[in-house]
Every structure is written in structure tokens, then in C-alpha cells.
Amino acid sequence: KQEVTQIPAALSVPEGENLVLNCSFTDSAIYNLQWFRQDPGKGLTSLLLIQSSQREQTSGRLNASLDKSSGRSTLYIAASQPGDSATYLCAVDCTGTASKLTFGTGTRLQVTL
Amino acid sequence: GAGVSQSPSNKVTEKGKDVELRCDPISGHTALYWYRQSLGQGLEFLIYFQGNSAPDKSGLPSDRFSAERTGGSVSTLTIQRTQQEDSAVYLCASSERQYNSPLHFGNGTRLTVT
Numbered sequence: 033k034q035e036v037t038q039i040p041a042a043l044s045v046p047e048g049e050n051l052v053l054n055c056s057f058t059d060s061a062i063y064n065l066q067w068f069r070q071d072p073g074k075g076l077t078s079l080l081l082i083q084s085s086q087r088e089q090t091s092g093r094l095n096a097s098l099d100k101s102s103g104r105s106t107l108y109i110a111a112s113q114p115g116d117s118a119t120y121l122c123a124v125d126c127t128g129t130a131s132k133l134t135f136g137t138g139t140r141l142q143v144t145l
Numbered sequence: 146g147a148g149v150s151q152s153p154s155n156k157v158t159e160k161g162k163d164v165e166l167r168c169d170p171i172s173g174h175t176a177l178y179w180y181r182q183s184l185g186q187g188l189e190f191l192i193y194f195q196g197n198s199a200p201d202k203s204g205l206p207s208d209r210f211s212a213e214r215t216g217g218s219v220s221t222l223t224i225q226r227t228q229q230e231d232s233a234v235y236l237c238a239s240s241e242r243q244y245n246s247p248l249h250f251g252n253g254t255r256l257t258v259t
Contacts, residue, residue, distance in 0.1 A: 064245050075149070075236055075250035083245050121188070125245075132178075132201065133248070135188040 034059045034126050038136035045112055046144050053107040053139045055122035060100050063128040067096050067107050069118040070138070076121065079107070112143045147171065149251035151237050157257045158227055166222040166254045168237030176240045177220050178248065179212060183233040191235075194220065195243050227258045 035058045045051050055065070064083045068076040080089045080096040082105070088097040095108040105122055119140045123133035150169040158164050170177050179191040190204040194214040205211070209227075214220040224231055234253040240246040 066247060068248075068250075073252070075151075075252045076238075076248070078247040078249065081245065081247045123188075128244070132190050132193055132204070133188075134190075137187045 034062075034124060034134045036122060036124055036134050036136040038120075038122060038139050040139060041137070042140040042142075044142040044144060047112060047114060049112050049143075050108065050110050051112055051141070053109070053120050053122075053141070055105040055107070055136055057103045057105075057124050057134075059126060060103050062100060062124045062126055064125045065096075065098055065105050066123050066125070066133065067094075067105075068121045068123065070121060071118050079120075109141075112141075114143050114145060117142050149237055149239055149249050151235075151251035151254050153254060154252065155255045155257075157259060160229060160258055161226055163223065163225045164227055164256065166224075166235050166237075166256070168220045168222070168251060170218065170220070170237070170239030171241075171249055172218075174239035174241050174249070175217070176243055176246070177214055178238045178240075179220070179222050180236045180238065181233045182236055182253070188236070191222070224256075227256075229258050232256055232258045 037056045066081045067079040070076045082089045082098040093110040098105045119138040121138045123135040152167045175196050177194045181189045192212045193201040209225045212222045234255050236253045238248040238250045
């Protein structure tokens, strides 16, 4: 059974810092990995999707990497801003036939002024 | 354009009552998913619809839970004889295609069973 772990569970950084969020998964037989952010009381917003054949994806200040063989992904946020404060979730798709994702429990990020 | 819409946003019900939760996906998205987010348990897959295919119900926790998707668009998740452990946020998502397509989530329905 696939298990997804995110460390740390919570993180507080001052504005402007670069930071890395970590995601690990136990079964490397994945089809893709997605990173989401969730604001309080809201649904999830898709940030980046990395297919199993890819090593990284970039969107603006965000860069996600994937090392499938070691079961790890990182989300790098450059020049953090208070608006980046949210919970960040990673999720893996192990089925290949449907996006039936297995989610991590998230990292709660606070960017302070 | 419009995102995934869910209603109601909040629902409080008494134990034993039935509830219906509604999801209106993004127009043109062929795939629709229901997930449940419980405090301390993360997100849990419930059910998946793809086009006109039979739904994947493998995540439904009991036979009190059912869902349908009419006309390939709007979906309704029904919970019969609600229990306190059903209290959670129920999230609906849709995606443009079946494979390697980002999920777009609604804001969820917060269900509280008293």
C-alpha cells in the first residue's frame, strides 16, 4: 500500500527566504505526482504535476523535482511571500488508469513579515 | 472561467438523517472525483467517474454512501443514515482527461453530524 509522508508538518519562515518542502512515497511505481496548496476553508489548488518520466516542473517561483527511484519529491519556493502561507500537499497517482491520488498529510507554511 | 462548484458549503444534520451533496464540475471535464478530508486523516478517495464508464466506487467506506453523475456533468453524493464519523469536508474535483491531468477542486462541503 502506497504511503506518502511530508516533512516538516509545519514551517515558519521570514518573507524573502527560499524554502524546500519534502515529500516521500514508499512505492516508486507511480504515474505522476502533483503538488497542491490549500488555503483555510478552501479546496485544493493544483500547483504542478510531474509525470513519472519527468525530473522537474517549474511555474513562476515554484519548482518541483521528482526522483522516482528514491521515492522523493521536493517543492522549492523562491523568494517567499506572505501570500504563500497555506498548507502544501503532495499526492501520487499509482493507478495509471485514473487519478485516484494518495495524499500526504501536508506541510503548513507560514511566511512572516 | 468557472471552477468546480459545490453546494451546500456547510451542512449540519442529525445522526440518522440522509444528506445529499452536489458537485458541478468544470464544463467539458470528463473525469469527476469525490474525496473526503477528515481532521487528522488527510484526504481519502471515495469515488471516480470517467465519461460514460461505470464509476470506480472502491473508496466508498460503506454501503450508506452512494453517488451518481447525471448527463456526464453534475454529480450528487448521498449519505444515508448519517453517523458522527461521517463528519468531514467532502471535496469534489474534476479533470480534463483521464490520464496525467491536474485535478481542479471545489471548495468542499463541510458536513457536521450531531
